[in-house]
Amino acid sequence: MVEESAGVAQPAIRAAEFFAGIGLVRQALEPLGVQVVWANDIERAKRDAYAANHDASHFELADIRSVSASHLPRRIELATSSFPCVDLSLAGNRLGLVGSQSGMFWQFARILEELGEQRPRIVFLENVRGFATSHGGQDLADALTRLSQLGYSCDVFTVDARHFVPQSRPRMFIVGIRGALPVGAKAEVPPLSTVRPAWVQRVHARHQNLGMHYLPLPDLPEGPQDLSSVVEQMDSSDPRWWDHDKTAALVDSLSPVQTARMEALRGGPALSWRTAYRRTRNGVAVWELRRDAIGGCLRTTGGGSSKQALVELGRGEVRVRWMTPLEYARLMGAGSYKLTGGTPNQALFGFGDAVVVDVVRWIGQHYLLPALHWQRQPQAA
Template identity: 80%
Template sequence: MIDESVATTQTPVRAAEFFAGIGLVREALEPLGVQVVWANDIEKAKRDAYAANHDASHFLLDDVRKVTAENLPADIELATSSFPCVDLSLAGNRLGLVGSQSGMFWEFARILEEMRKQRPRAVLLENVHGFATSHGGKDLSDALTRLSELGYSCDVIAVDARHFVPQSRPRMFILGIRGGVVPGAQTGIPPVSDVRPEWVQRVHARHQHLAMHYLPLPRLPEGPHDLSGVVERMDTSDPRWWGPDRVAAFVESMSPLQTARLQALRDSEGISWRTAYRRTRNRVSMWELRRDDIGGCLRTTGGGSSKQALVELGKGEVRVRWMTPLEYARMMGAGSYKLTAGTPNQALFGFGDAVVVDVIKWIGQHYLLPVLRPQVVLQAA
């Protein structure tokens, strides 16, 4: 691991944050010596949350389709892009990169092309695993081809946030590097590892005709096993807990298997927590508890199964309520984030649409800094 005190004594890495949202990429990378000097998003509520936690004087609130290279400051070394996943997600419409949301990748690529000689040394793209299978893999191939045309050698990795926070949130990352050999990088097909499972290995294998590389990475940490560090403790009389009738309807909507799971936890001597989603099975709305003790993937709060409930069980009791903005923040590795901007629902939306701080920080420590500041790695070793 890189010593952050060493990293911050070096010349900062100047970064641009596309699709910045509420600023969790910046939250992750700035302690490592990365200086975000430009950010962009189209949603004012997200910009307001960003401004409540970071200097937003450089934040451009506008449609990325209106952004040109002239809007960015000079000497950008790193560009990050968490472009929308709506059209790539298995839970979405699967329009892929021709969709109006996920198609924003092409706007990011357009701006990179316009930057020409000022093009960043590194790019970091984040999206769902569905990106790899969208249109039979063609969308990912098209994206990797475009980045290769722009001079980037690409690496693909996959990280589930459960290695850092109690949330199952699998995401894939494309790391593009230009302007020379990456220190320690290798070419060819990478061995299978926790960040490069077989499906990622196949992505590398299918694209050997492009500029591709892989950087050996350490094993991911084990991660927390339950929600105890996330749950916001509140008295049983707190009005946010659902009333008896609503809890009864919640339980009655469950399948026999789900009911048995709930009853076993309810009758245990200790207190435990589970998250639950509302699902539609055979056109019937039902509640389902997660099998394990961590949370499901947080999503934007748009109705249906998108909103996650917290269930407290044990000592013969069942209590249910919606998860709070603070719990969302903790599950995204941003428990100290100020939640003063916007409504509670806007906070849930912002966190559900963001990156996990600890994941980005890990990538920054073990990948971005070794590429962009190799001398820091040598000093900290």
């Protein structure tokens, strides 16, 4: 694989994809000239989905605790790590980096250390924004300190996927760079922007002793305002629509404000869509309809309360069903992904636990690729 840059053919950027899941990081970066030469995950169902869409000959299906640096091929320039968020999420147990799942960050750092001078020039980490507040910010401080010890100057920023797809999915990203920083990078606290709001500023200010930097990024696009590009059209007689009793139970559990909102949409002349989650309020299970017309943050399916329902309203009707794997795929910017093998819930789990393709591709275009190409220049050696 060779990419073109200013009319000159360049070797593809060699990357390792840690916690690869179903391979959406690869889906995002491969068209930019990144070649994933090694990937790892522990979940067989995710590996199978990965293999249905990518060459998986390099995929190591294993617990990362059993992986050593010797397993990786040489000359890796970029390592990506979407390590588990369960212990960091506000919806999780908040055990932080001592938790059995989010604590896998330390295994990623261990492998980087084992690589020694062969460790990649750039690391790219993705996780929930709760990482920044876990244990009062100490977990993020510990992670940034460890990356600094490994020779990386780090940048922290945030992107909400709603700027690219109709899904509210705010995530935090860390880019660590070894060696020369790319042109335009500044070793100071960044100004306020959509990708570096006040809380990101505070992270940078608190950790300037670690030699952090920031790279200016362009404004984010506005993003779609409704679910019309996502909804899988199906006839009103399709058995996936809920029956009268189940639909009535959802409607009856709505608050008066949400009921009024739903009735206004139901009386409209055209079809519109809202998403809904089941919540527990004061010990009672209720449904909550999103105020806006985009999807809520997709989650890893572990039961009914973690699955997102689609509510179709208009022309005097209200219909409800679970969102489909195809709709999940579209909300993750992966509508062309092959949904072969496995159960529908496994597909929902894989997408709910993944990155949004459009977000990672935007970061690749505006940050990772410029930085990686800068690293290849003689003055960066």
